Structure formats: structure tokens, C-alpha cells
Amino acid sequence: MRKILLPALVLVLFASTAGPLTTPAAMAAAPTSTLNARASPPGRVNLNTADAETLKRELSGVGLTKATAIVKHRQTYGPFESVEELLEVTGIGKTLLDRNREKLRVD
Known part of the structure; x- marks a missing residue:
């Protein structure tokens, strides 16, 4: 049971923290339009x-x-x-x- 749980836990932790824009370097490299789309206020x-x-x-x-x-x-x-x-x-x-x-x- 331990042999299965540990790799599964590591996989879950890795998957939950990994993402396309998680690091400051990735944020700097992201296209401006992607960043602005998220930061723009909703329309009226x-x-x-x-x-x-x-x-x-x-x-x-x-x-x-x-x-x-x-x-x-x-x-x-x-x-x-x-x-x-x-x-x-x-x-x-x-x-x-x-x-x-x-x-x-x-x-």
C-alpha cells in the first residue's frame, strides 16, 4: 500500500504546483495579451x-x-x-x- 501511495502523493503534489505561469520567469515570458486579459476589469x-x-x-x-x-x-x-x-x-x-x-x- 505504501509503495502505491507515495508515488501517487508525489504526482498529485507535482501536478497541483506545476502550471504554465507559476514562476516569475514564466510570468515575464508570457505574452502581454495573456496577462492583460486576466487583469482587465469586467465589462459594464x-x-x-x-x-x-x-x-x-x-x-x-x-x-x-x-x-x-x-x-x-x-x-x-x-x-x-x-x-x-x-x-x-x-x-x-x-x-x-x-x-x-x-x-x-x-x-
Whole structure:
């Protein structure tokens, strides 16, 4: 039993610590685009182009009903000119807006 466990343990330890970018030298040799892709901040949701499914998925506290209300408001009244205008949508309050403000943009 010991003869099997020791090599298996060594293999598991080696596999868990070995990776393509684990050493500083490997990090320096990595392509810049690979490093930037990991470090870049996530995109923001555009209130004027996002569909209901995207709004539901990306925004905290927004389900399909509120997401659909946002899209309908945009279709009825035109594009949002600021993130603050989201408060005009039925079911969206200041707390919900504040929770998601950093995830939102209008273009």
C-alpha cells in the first residue's frame, strides 16, 4: 500500500504546483495579451443595448420581470441618457441602482 501511495502523493503534489505561469520567469515570458486579459476589469452592461436576459444575468437583484421592465421603458421612452434614469423604471429603486451602479453604462 505504501509503495502505491507515495508515488501517487508525489504526482498529485507535482501536478497541483506545476502550471504554465507559476514562476516569475514564466510570468515575464508570457505574452502581454495573456496577462492583460486576466487583469482587465469586467465589462459594464450598456442599458441602451442589453437585452432582458443579459440584464437579468449581469445585475444583482434584477430578475426577468425587472429586466423586461427596463427594456420596455427603453422602447417606450427612448435610450437612457444617464444611469440615474434607471430610477424611472417601475420596480427599480435607489438601493438596487446603487448596488449595480459600477456595472452599468449608457452609450
